[in-house]
Amino acid sequence: MSPPDAKPNETGYIHHLHADQFDDLVPQALANVELRGALAKATNTIRNRRAIALEEIDDLQELRSRAKSIKTEALAHLDDHLETFERQATANGIHVHWAADAESASAIVLDIAIKNKTRLAVKAKSMVSEEIGLNDALIDAGIVPVETDLGEWIVQLAEEPPSHILAPAIHKRRREIRDLLARVLGRPMPDDAAGLTEVARHELRARFAQAELGISGANFLVAETGSFLLIENEGNIRLTTSLPRVHVAVAGIEKIVPRLKDLGPLVRIITRSATGQAISCYQTLVTKPKTSPEDDGPEEIHLVLLDNGRSKLLEDDLTAETLRCIRCSACLNVCPVYRQIGGHAYGSVYPGPIGAIFTPQIAGMHAASQLPGASSLCGACREVCPVDIDIPGVLLHLRHRAAEGDQSTGNHPEADPRTTxxxxxxxxxxxxxxxxxxxxxxxxxxxxxxxxxxxxxxxxxxxxxxxxxxxxxxxxxxxxxxxxxxxxxxxxxxxxxxxxxxxx
Amino acid sequence: MIKDDRATILSAIKASLAQAASGRTMSRLHGPPPSIAAPPLTNQPSIPAVDRHGPASTHAAAGFQAALDRVQGVCHRVTSDAGAADALQAVIADLGVRRVVRSDDSLVIEILERVIGGFELLPPNVDRARLLECGLGVSRATIGVVEYGTIVLTSGDMAGVSGSPTERQRLVSLLPATHVAILASSDLVETWDAALASLRSASGDLPPTATFATGPSRTADIELELVLGVHGPKNQHVILLEHR
Known part of the structure; x- marks a missing residue:
């Protein structure tokens, strides 16, 4: 899966990455009038909701700097916090696994699925599972993965990757979704969003009831208590983590926070930044499998810690800022480039400004050298970032690296055959x-x-x-x-x- | 064969952090101090201890109701168990629900005993197919959060301060289209942070799962249009017992 010349932990892997086609994808996106209409409407709406939601906070800068310092502190001692997390979670009865790369993360999940005779796995939306290409790995092993987040289900049925971190089907108009569902389910579909949502509820209930395995990501891992927090609006994560007998969560190592009380400030700022709600509908703190056979919930919980090139980013204070990201996607909605070209043109599961810095650092400069250029350096992304990531600074740093040679390969660009x-x-x-x-x-x-x-x-x-x-x-x-x-x-x-x- | 990457990852992190530290020493003469040198969190205020057993003010009850209202939930404020039963009966009648599932919390059972009926009442240990047919679920909220109108639903052996020790409510509060939570006003706290802190027992233990639920489930995945009731409940009612 990894490129043959990559050393372990040096360069990671991003599934279906085709960021090298950026120059071809952009004109296509710009010519798609339908897409640009949908994008403009959607990003404007979320942007305004976010601004209103944040106005309600008395001391926004104080909250931001707290959120930032929690993540910064967590990263500064990442090794210690991961070890503490492992110890606590294991004591709680959670099985903790370590995956250096995408391949080994997929293999771990697959192994659990096969041991539990899984035929059907329900999935809650998880960027990390997109990153490692988990669905394809499951399908190859004869297991059917079903996405259960409404937007993610829609793009899965359309056989497309998500185009937005938070709203995967943001690029699709309602009638397009109606026609898609009518074709896949083989019957006429209602016209309105509520009717289409009802169809999804009904269709997916049956899957939840059958699935042997539930797969999710995790928003935050709490070292102190060995717990993890899942944030959502739809209730599909609650179902994914309650109904199947086994639950597997896959999380990047950077998701850790030191203490339970660190969750408060992060929860306070993440949903406001993401959707403009004061708080999301559900936050579920998972600490143990069920303690009594009488109770509901999974008997077995596994947590996979994924590196996939992340540890390399800690080598430099500037690049390490990338790992503070809490995946709220506020930077996408304000980016003048994303707002025009949408998520698919980035050719990476991580689009927008955060994707433009995350993707080349994980997959290597040679695989995504155009992405740091996909910015006007206007700084809007940093302005809205709830953890104050210096995205323009990292973009410049990466442009420099693209011009002066990728240190991870040790090649000067003019001597590097991959230089275009x-x-x-x-x-x-x-x-x-x-x-x-x-x-x-x-x-x-x-x-x-x-x-x-x-x-x-x-x-x-x-x-x-x-x-x-x-x-x-x-x-x-x-x-x-x-x-x-x-x-x-x-x-x-x-x-x-x-x-x-x-x-x- | 699954290889264990634990040592590989931890040593990679250590090596990277060491390199960042040496880079910091070298660049001290240039530019601003590195962002990673943010102040430690030790002097930041910790979450204040909360006393959930004190008499809750009407102020808190009103605040909770207003917050829940903002997220399309419904709060019924009652001052007696009989009043709670009436409110529950009214919700069931309004929605025309024929099958109700309850959790095994003692307060929930007590209130349901006062409800006149007109529906089939199922205990939480029915099989899953029967559970999926229920239109309404009644369970106990362990904590209520005034600032957001949030209810905290816990599983396992820690449900409710005065609730029974092994409340079975995870699916009862999740599968039916309508969820009614019974909340004692002595279980109200002001903030989300305080609710989180009070989930821990004296020995620091947490319940297996704690869900903070704020209003009915929702999505905006189709053209950002708000739709209530996706996978979780469509209707979220909270019966707030101001006398408890």
């Missing part, structure tokens, strides 16, 4: 630029050349088709009007020049 022709010509372009800007004389000469070119091209715009390697830049832009003379020779420059100083 485009990157190569960009490097040549910037080397020329640096030389041209390197002396006053060259600056003046190339300034004059530039003004001349601008004048000519404005008169004969078709000349840009000879732009060659510069086409990527000239295609989307018009040439500015030439000022005719340089700024340095202008009146303004003379006025600004200190008294008594001649021309440079």
């Amino acid at each position: 022709e485009k990157t190569q010509s960009m490097r040549r372009g910037f080397r020329f630029w640096r030389w041209a800007m390197g002396s006053s004389r060259r600056f003046q000469v190339f300034g004059a050349v530039g003004r001349l070119l601008a004048t000519v091209i404005r008169q004969v715009p078709s000349l840009t088709k000879y732009a060659g390697p510069l086409a990527g830049w000239t295609d989307g832009r018009t040439v500015p009007r030439s000022p005719g003379r340089s700024f340095r020779s202008g009146k303004m420059a003379r006025r600004l020049r200190p008294e008594g100083q001649g021309r440079a």
Whole structure:
């Protein structure tokens, strides 16, 4: 599953990753009018709800900094907290497993499923299970995984990946969903959202009753008590973790918090940031399997701790910030790039600004080198981030790495066969630029050349088709009007020049 | 063959954290202090101890009701067990429910004994197929949270301060389309944090599962249109016993 040259724990694996097709996917997304309509409506709505919900908090900055310091502290001693969690959870009767990579996480879940003679597994929405490609691994073993979150069920039936961390079917219009369900279930479907939701409730009840195994993610792992918290609105997580005899939760190692009381501030801020609700419908704290045979709930609970490249991010304080993410998806809804292209164009299960920093760091720069460029660096993502991740800072850092070579491979980009022709010509372009800007004389000469070119091209715009390697830049832009003379020779420059100083 | 990656992961984390620490020493002369050096949490206020047995104020009851109302739940404030039975009877009659399942909490049983009837009442240990046919479930809420109108549902041997020790209510509160929770006003606390803290027993133990439920289940997965009642209950009622 991992690329052959990856060392353990160095580079992780993201299922169905095709971020290298970013340049092709973006024009497709931009041409899809339906998609852009759905996206604009949805992201605007969530964005406004979020802003209103956060206004109700008296001291938002205080809450944010608390949420941030909880996650920061957890990461600074991650090894200790994981060991404490394992000890406590094991004492509670939860089976704790460790998975260094996606392959071994899938293998662990599969092993549990097979031991329990699973034919049908119900799944609560989990980004980590998308990351490791768990559904495909289950299907290959003859086990049927059924997604139970409404949006996730819809995209599973449509055989698509989710396009938003929180609202997986955000890109789909209602009539599209109606037609999809009518086709899959083979009968006419109601037109309204309530009717379609009722169909899902009915269809999925039968699956919940049959399933031998329930699979979920986890929002937070509490080291102190060995518990984990699941946050949701629909009740499908409650069903997934109550009805089947066995429950498996898969969680990234960064989900840990040190103490039980740390959950308060995080719960307070996560749903407001995510959907704009003051609190989600349900938060379920799971601590043990059922204690009495009379009781409801699973007899067996397993928790899989997944690294898959995450530990590498701790090497640097800036990249480590990525691991603070609580997956609220607020950054998606405000990002001017996500709002135009949607989730699928990122070619990764993690889209948007957080995906643009998470994906290349987990899967390696070579697999997703375009994603850090998918940003205008406007900083809106950081502004809304409930744990204040310096997303623009990490984006810049990754752009630098994309240009200067991926340290994880040890190759300089020009010696690295995976470096694209485009990157190569960009490097040549910037080397020329640096030389041209390197002396006053060259600056003046190339300034004059530039003004001349601008004048000519404005008169004969078709000349840009000879732009060659510069086409990527000239295609989307018009040439500015030439000022005719340089700024340095202008009146303004003379006025600004200190008294008594001649021309440079 | 499943390999255990425990040692691999822990040593990778240790190595990375050590590298970050050495990077911090080297870059001390440049730029702002690293973000990871955030102040420790030791001097932050801990959750205040809560006394759930004191007399609850009408203020708290009103606050709980208003909060639950905001999330499309319904709070019935009653001042006697007979009043609670009347409220429950009215909910059952209004919805035309024919089959009701109860948890085995003693207070729930006591109140249901006062309800006149007109429906089939099932105990929580019926088989699952029968349980799925029930239109309404009645169980005890261990704690009520005033700020959000949240009820806390616990499983296992810790249900309710004055509840019976092994309340079976996990599916009773989840499968039927309507859930009615019985909540004593002495079990009201102000904040979510306080509710979480009070879940721990004197020895620090937590119930096997604790669900914080705020209003009926909901989704907005189709064009962000709010729909109540997806997989969990469509109707969430809380009967708040102000005399208890």
